[in-house]
Amino acid sequence: MKIIYLIGLTLVIIGSGCKGEKKEDTDIKKTTSVDKSSVKKLEISLASKSESNAAGNIIFIEEEGLVSMEASLTGLSEGEHAIHIHEKADCSSIDGKSTGGHWNPTMKPHGKWGAKEGYHKGDIGNFKVNEAGNGNLTFATNEWCIGCDDKKKNIIGKAIIVHQGVDDFTTQPTGAAGGRVSCGAIIQ
Numbered sequence: 001m002k003i004i005y006l007i008g009l010t011l012v013i014i015g016s017g018c019k020g021e022k023k024e025d026t027d028i029k030k031t032t033s034v035d036k037s038s039v040k041k042l043e044i045s046l047a048s049k050s051e052s053n054a055a056g057n058i059i060f061i062e063e064e065g066l067v068s069m070e071a072s073l074t075g076l077s078e079g080e081h082a083i084h085i086h087e088k089a090d091c092s093s094i095d096g097k098s099t100g101g102h103w104n105p106t107m108k109p110h111g112k113w114g115a116k117e118g119y120h121k122g123d124i125g126n127f128k129v130n131e132a133g134n135g136n137l138t139f140a141t142n143e144w145c146i147g148c149d150d151k152k153k154n155i156i157g158k159a160i161i162v163h164q165g166v167d168d169f170t171t172q173p174t175g176a177a178g179g180r181v182s183c184g185a186i187i188q
């Protein structure tokens with residue numbers, strides 16, 4: 001639901017200082033649909049892991065309770081690849097396993113995003129990569145936030161992992177997506 005902020009601004013300008021100057025009263029009423037100060041933006045980069053050439057960048061934008069994600073990846077093998085949020089913003093290990101398992105603050109089974117049986121908050125899914133090794137993904141959800149107090153929504157302090165293989169959405173708790181070929185810490 002859209003929230004409309006109604007800002008009533010009344011400016012009263014009183015001319016003063018100079019002698020003989022006329023006094024002016026001005027009423028300005030302003031209506032805006034988006035409170036610009038509530039929009040949050042975060043850009044992260046992904047580094048190669050597991051001796052791959054995969055890299056990329058992701059822009060997260062939070063606006064009116066919705067977090068959108070725009071990912072652009074390069075250096076991948078052609079076909080589908082899994083992408084998840086993992087639980088720790090630590091990409092230090094060569095194999096990316098320093099990020100831990102899938103981010104799953106609601107303790108649900110692994111699955112396809114939106115599945116009735118449940119899914120992790122980090123179960124973004126799969127995306128396609130073309131023969132040149134490039135892939136793009138857009139995703140949006142109101143189940144995340146950028147830096148809010150709700151631990152079940154806050155993606156800050158987590159990591160994005162791109163996998164060598166495809167998420168089958170059924171194998172627990174990983175989706176059998178194979179090695180971790182790219183990693184980016186979600187930090188401000």
Ligand SMILES: [Cu+2]
Pocket residue numbers: 082083084085086102161163177
């Ligand atoms: Cu993963």
